[in-house]
Amino acid sequence: MHALQYEMTLPADYDMGIIRRRVAGRGHLLDDFPGLGLKAYLIRERAAGSPVNSYAPFYLWTSPEGMNSFLWGPGFQGIVDDFGRPRVRHWAGVAYAEGPASKASPAAATRLCVPVPEGVEPGSFVAREAAVAPEPGMVACAVAIDPSRWELVRFTLWEQPAPDAAGDRFEVLHLSEPGRAGLRPGRHW
Structure with missing residues (x-):
């Protein structure tokens, strides 16, 4: 599994309806994309309490070929054409879990980025963080490292917004999940 995300911070007065219409019209195009486990079409809005307006799709890939096909093909070129070339963050997957609400359509997501502290054994730290405990309302959770x-x-999809969940909070506009069943649960080493 490979995790990938790019985030476009948009002006404070940006009409987020433009992003909502974009996802409504184009989101289905990746619903059967080869090598894609899932793509969560995410936004944050200042009007909803976020510090910024942003569009920040998050991907879990089942194969590097699928990820590369997207990045070097027309899919990502559409983002580049419309928004410029964003910085693409990429993490190696270390764990994946379906949650108690796995059959629900997610309405929210959280992204928690944690630095691996200096002076700790990386393997022990990652093993501890890769233990994903199911939580009420959790649809799915992935842990990955750069x-x-x-x-x-730690990227988590939620059935409803999780007010106590740590990290950046997003609204999920659409979920493409052609290869979600191929995302292997548990540790990936």
Whole structure:
């Protein structure tokens, strides 16, 4: 599993209806994309209490070929054409779990980025963080790490907004999940 995200911070007065219409009209295009486990079409809105307006799709890939096909093909080029070339963050997957609400359509997501502290054994830290405990309302959760920055990300989809969940909060506009069943649960090493 590979995790990938790009986030476009938009002006404070940006009409987020533009993003909502974009996702409503184009979101289905990845509903059967080869190699894609899932793509959560995410936004944050200042009007809803976020510090910024942003569009921040989050992907879990079942194969590097699928990810590369997207990045170097017309899918990502559409983002580049409309928004410019964003910085793409990428993490190696270390764990995945379906939650108690796995059959529900997610309405919210959280992204918690945690630096791997200096002086700790990386393997022990990652093993501890990769233990995903099911929580009420959790649809699915992925844990991944960027070893170039020593940053761990915990990405969780929720049936409803989880007010006590730590991390950046997003609204889910659409979920493409052609290969979700192929995302192997548990630790990935």
